[in-house]
Amino acid sequence: MRTVTRFPCNVVEEPDAGIVLSDGCRLSARIWRPADGPPVPAILEFIPYRKRDGTAARDALIHPYLAGHGYACLRVDLRGSGDSGGLLEDEYSARELADACAVIAWAAAQPWCSGAVGMMGKSWGGFNALQTAALRPPALKAVISVMATADRFADDIHFKGGALLGENFGWASTMLAYSARPADPALRADWRADWLRRLEALPFLAPVWTSHQTRDAYWRHGSVCEDWTAITVPVLYVAGWADNYMNAAEALVANLRAPVQAVIGPWVHQYPHMATPGPRIGFLQLALRWWDRWLKNMSNGAEDDPLWRVFVPVADRPDASARQRAGRWIAAGRGSGGPVPQRRLALALSPGGMLGGPGGATGAIVRSPQHLGLFAGEFFPMGPEGEMAGDQRHDDALSCRFDTAPLGEGLDLFGRPVLTLRLAADRPKATLIARLCAVAPDGASLRLSHGVLNLCHRNGADAPAPLIPGETVTVRLPLDLMAAHVPRGHRLRLALSTAYWPFVWPQPFAATLALAEGALDLPHLDGPVAGWDPPGPEAGPPWRHRRLSPARSARRIETDLLPGRHALVIESDSGDAEDLAHGLIAGEAVSERWEIAADDPLSAAAAIRWEQRLARGDWRVRIVTETGMTATGETLRMTARVTAFEGGAQVFRRDWDETVPRTFV
Secondary structure, X not given: OEEOOOOOOOEEEEEEEEEEOOOOOEEEEXXXXXXXOOOEEXXXXXXXXXXXXXXXXXXXXXXXXXXXXXOEEEEEEOOOOOXXXXXXXXXXXXXXXXXXXXXXXXXXXXXXXXXXXXXXXXXXXXXXXXXXXXXXXOOEEEEEEEOOOOOOOOOOOOEEOOEEEHHHHHHHHHHHHHHOOOOOOOOOOOHHHHHHHHHHOOOOHHHHHHHOOOOOHHHHOOOHHHOHHHOOOOEEEEEEOOOOOOHHHHHHHHHOOOOEEEEEEOOOOOOOOOOOOEOOOOHHHHHHHHHHHHOOOOOOOHHHOEEEEEEEEEOXXXXXXXXXXXXXXXXXXXXOOOOOOEEEEEEEXXXXXXXXXXXXXXXXXXXXXXXXXXXXXXXXXXXXXXXXXXXXXHHHHOOEEEEOOOOOOOEEEEEOOEEEEEEEEOOOOOEEEEEEEEEOOOOOEEEEEEEEEEHHHOXXXXXXXXXXXXXXXXXXXXXXXXXXXXXXXXXXXXXXEOOOOOOEOOOOOOOOEEEEEEEEEEEEEOOOOEEOOOOOOEXXXXXXXXXXXXXXXXXXXXXXXXXXXXXXXXXXXXXOEEEOOOOOEXXXXXXXXXXXXXXXXXXXXXXXXXXXXXXXXXXXXXXXEEEEEEEOOOEEEEEEEEEEEEOOEEEEEEEEEEEEEOOOO
């Protein structure tokens, strides 16, 4: 990544600008803007991840760069997070979105602002950018949303295909730890009283999220797919194939009436100019082109850029820590000269485990050991430390498999595969997981796409219904949006299972599925497609800091052969680092253990421990959160403990012990 040190504008920074809302709550903003000249448009990033320490490294690369090109950039801590006042209730609450509208109005009214505001963000910030756009605050003129979703029930970390995701508990544990940190005493004289109020009001969100097991009003709130016409401003959407937020690209492009474009690369859950696996691209240059067109009304032709700019990776060797992927960029739609030249190939599930042979009764049985899925990777991998999906051979061996013959010529895939099955279950509840893999001649198996369906949701997520044991039903399972070049000599594999631990929390009993027949509808490119040459990555000067202790991480699978238990163990410590601008020292550590017995879904157990550390001079605080999740046949139990220390003394402790009825999971 090229570091840019000279910009068209000189930049001034305000580390703690106060934005006082109508109820008196003060939000803390860090603002970068041109030092002089006429008023400029503003760009808002509105997230709970702490501008003072949590996102300082990435903020340094992004916001001064944009400000240096003639924008005022606001990094605002959400209410109840970082250095802002108030209390954080939940993700994307009505209050949060109202606050976002108020911040946009505040920015537009400042003497340094032209009155035009854009909103951008990754993940949480990508979500609330879309959701705020749907509320149509007058000053908001355009959005860049990175790795988010249009449907909170279908495509977020809580449920997938109606199945409860392990990340629902994992992310709730993370947010409990993140939200427990205090404001910086250098900015808040009342930091201690505010911290104790924050700790007392901490929400443990795992039981809340878990209790909404259908696509009810809770999930419809903030799902912009509820009314596509509500978004009237231009949207640039960015996703990564190694992430799990790619499906929003297709939904937004297909349904928004406002100008919309999608860029999808090989990346994990990071901004594309700093993400792995590469190739990285010049995301900030693309952002500037977007903002120049829609915030400054420059005639730069950005509205005629391709509708789709997509990296098609080569299905090479699987690597859970890949730093680079081979492949090519393609462009289609609008300025690229035409739509995606796409055809769909129907591959029947045939007897003998053949994919694409003659159709008919398969006679296949799907009944999986509960530890299948240990090589699935994270829902949103953050880096190259073994978090992406690894070689699928182990999970494939435990699955019901259907393979094509070796391909006689290469195949370029792009789109959402759709699996249709006629099946019968022996239990009223069951989960079906489908993985599409590319299998190399030596047997290495690379996951290209996957899909999950809680079979209670076979007729939709609004009104699930139990299965009738023994009754044959027809189910349709769309897999995730994907792109890949599968080389000649490789085989395509459809691997089916009823377990996917710990990606999916198991149903209360092990079900058996009898497959009557089925077919996989596979989208592929058919015809020439224009290429795209993205700009190279560049950014502002890196964060000025001093590392006080090294980072370390480990990720391993443990098997106890005597009781037949299997565990995924994750350990990570960021090390401590000091911000050289203001002296705050911050660090964190996490350990996770996801354990299950091969023959018992009720043995599933998750335990997560976080430690947060903050210090400056003689001041230091430490927060430890410990969470756990187990289940019975009727309930899901979630426990949590938060312990806070100032200096060496404990100043706070709180415990939760909550159960949620298992209605459909």
